[in-house]
Amino acid sequence: MSAFQITRDGLVAHLRLSRPETSNALDISFWREFGPALKALDAAGDVRALVLSGEGRNFCAGMDISVFSGGAILNTDTPAARQAFHQSARELQDTLTLLERVRFPVIAAIQGACVGAGLDMVSACDLRLVSQEAYFRIEEINIGMMADVGSLQRLPRTLPDAVVRELAYLGTTLTADRAERLGFVNAVLPDPETLLAAALDMARAIAAKAPLAVAGSKAAIVHARDHTVAEGLEWAAVMQGSIWNTADILAAIQSRALKQPGEFAGLAPLATLVTPTD
Template structure:
């Protein structure tokens, strides 16, 4: 049984974590299937936005205990076991990094608990919405571990450092309301129904924009996060030259003048190199 379900309606895709009986804890099937699923969506060139949500009361309770039963994760007694541990950790990291690598924006719609690996996941998303009562927590410190799948690396770019240290050291919860005040969450909605509607509305608004401009903007923001301003400006100049599309610009201007919706060509399909091994 898959850990999630994917549906598509035109240019908008939705990925719903579908293990509500386990509060959508991320089991081995999730870590095996998530990266290839995102690559497959991106490969079509037709998806312009993705909403990730969780079925049931909680968005995600973190890493499922089954993952920790893997020998490569648990054993670090020998040099070979430590190397295998390192490789396994990198594969988990790469799975969530795929959220940043796909060409379309990814929106997290969070209700209830979003802890541990769930927080790692939403930290990699482009936009985050939450329902009243939702909360975020670096759970690993509460079970004797350092978080290692992305929260400690990405959160300092979207939350004040002192708050990240508070979460990392104390294992306390960050409420949706405080997360919004601090800029981590884009909006807090009154309930799960309003949350789903707002996430879909946001995705549809993104899907109505020129796909090349959206994908370029996503790549530019991510690149700027990891480089100097000068490097980011140079990169943006090169990127703009590579994705400049007069047809998209004219279509957007004409639609604006006529007060209609513009029609844009989809992104080019990806060649799919390396997907056969997934």
């Protein structure tokens, strides 16, 4: 059984974690399938926004303990085992980093618990909406380990340093209201149903914009996070020259004037340069 289900509504895709009986803990099937699924959506070129949600009471309870069964990841008794551990950790990190690399924005719709690897995941999303009872926690410190799949690297870019240290050292809970005040989430909705509706509305609004401009904006924001202002400006100038589309600009102006949906150039499908093997 898959750890998630993907549905489509025109230009909007919806990936829903589908193991509510485990609070959507991320099992081995998730880690094996999530990356290829994101790559496939991106490669098609016809997705303009993705909503990421979870079934049931909680968004995600973090890493499923079954991922560690057999001891392969946990074994660090020899130099070779430590090298393999490092490689496995990098593969988990790269899987979630794909949320930043796909060309379309990803909107996380979060209810209930979002802890451990779930927080790692949503920290890589573009936008975050939550229901009133949602909460976040760096759970790893509460079970004797350091978080290592993205929270400690991305949260300092979206939350005050002192708050990240509080979460990382104490394992305390970040409530929905506090997360909104600190700018980590875009809005707090009253209940999960309203939350999902708001996330899908946001995705449809993004899908109505020129996709090349949206993709370029996402790439520029991610680049700017990790570079100086001067480097970001130079990169943006090169990117703008690459994606400038006069037809899209005229279509956007006409759309606003006529108060009608605009017709924009779509993203090109990505060439398949490497054929997956079983």
